[in-house]
Amino acid sequence: MIQNKIDLKIRPAATGDISEIWKILQQSVARRREDGSTQWQDGYPNEEIVRKDIAENHGYVFILNKKIAGYAAVFFDLEPEYEELKAWENPPPYAVIHRVAVSSDFLKKGIATEIFRLIENMVKEKGIKSIRVDTIFDNTGMLRIFEKFNYTYRGEVYFRGNARKAFEKKLQ
Template structure:
């Protein structure tokens, strides 16, 4: 996990980001998960994330190996939770996390989340909120290992998602 660079995505990163997300979509399918099996996310989603300066990439040896959409203080679906968030202040939302097939299963998704926690703190944000499908076992394991607290359910496009929050020190 050496030579890692974390930075905001640029428009010329769209192809490798989309390839990573497609690989992640295929892994979810192979795992038997229903997450991301409905045409979302798609290339337009990636383009919009980059245009809004909300997409970030993790690079190793000049190659993009992971991606995530990061949004400060805004996720309408999080306004109505069946449960309760740990905090009501500023927060960082993590969406559309993807890791390339080349590094999948080697701890890079967990490393990405650790980098995101540092990124949040550097921006004076001490809460990270994230959601995932009930059957996305790899993501559920990462969130558990990193100490995220299950807060309840939120709904996206008519489907329930498990919602988590971590308060950063």
Template sequence: MTIKENSIQLRKVSTADVDAIWSILQQAIEKRKVEGSTQWQDGYPNPTVINRDIENGWSYVCMDEQDNIIAYVALIFDIEPAYEAIQGKWLTDGPYAVIHRLAVSQERKIKGLATEIMMAAENICLQQGVPSIKVDTNFDNTAMLRILEKLGYTYCGEVFFRAAARKAYEKILNV
């Protein structure tokens, strides 16, 4: 199945969604492992992280036509401490949103879903007047690197999480 441009919406998460979200994240963790990546192979993310995302109001899910959760993303409207020590330079110094923990269901593959989720997150930021999005990913996460390039994110340098370097990107939105 292929989705139509701008046809998805993200909704806020409730604690009732944790099991479905954790299932999707476990699928993503396994996918990264099979691909030979070290990303997400150290016990992160986990249910505690999901619950913290929910408590902070950062959690969003994407639903299919039958109201099944098919993707998860944390959209954070707060400073990411690791981003303060970038080895490189961000495009902007002002307010920004952060995208973390984007994962899509491996049970029901939908071509372009992760890209559409990124675009939906951009729309949420625009609605809230947030002028840029910052995101990072592992050096070997080729799928996410392609999405960031396709959507016009600019490589800004490296940030570090749990002692590992990540490629850092920013996109200035047309607020």
């Protein structure tokens, strides 16, 4: 396990985590709606996506005080939607982070920041030199995280017919 200063730990998600992950994602969907964001208001993500993440070894949970505080999906293969954008500076291989969500029980504790720190460390340990991410234009919280971690805006990508801001970070 990778560990950091607030004792948040990362581990691969397991099928026994699905109900808690799904609860956390539903909380995040509700928060996006309350914030006036259109992100995740179209039935995505859903429980089937979480099951697929876990089955394909992309799902990770973040543990604080023996409880699941957050979830993210991390991919180490090419993202087809990203291949249309020609502004990327770093060639494959790259990692992709999707579906970052923090439990309502752990808000305002720096969990999202630590999730990104742990994922970046994990990606580096795998010898991958860059990470690509995206979010919808009105997800101000995620945009702040990208800025905080020095992700560079590369343009727009499209998922499910919606434009999203795409970013990239070269890891040192």
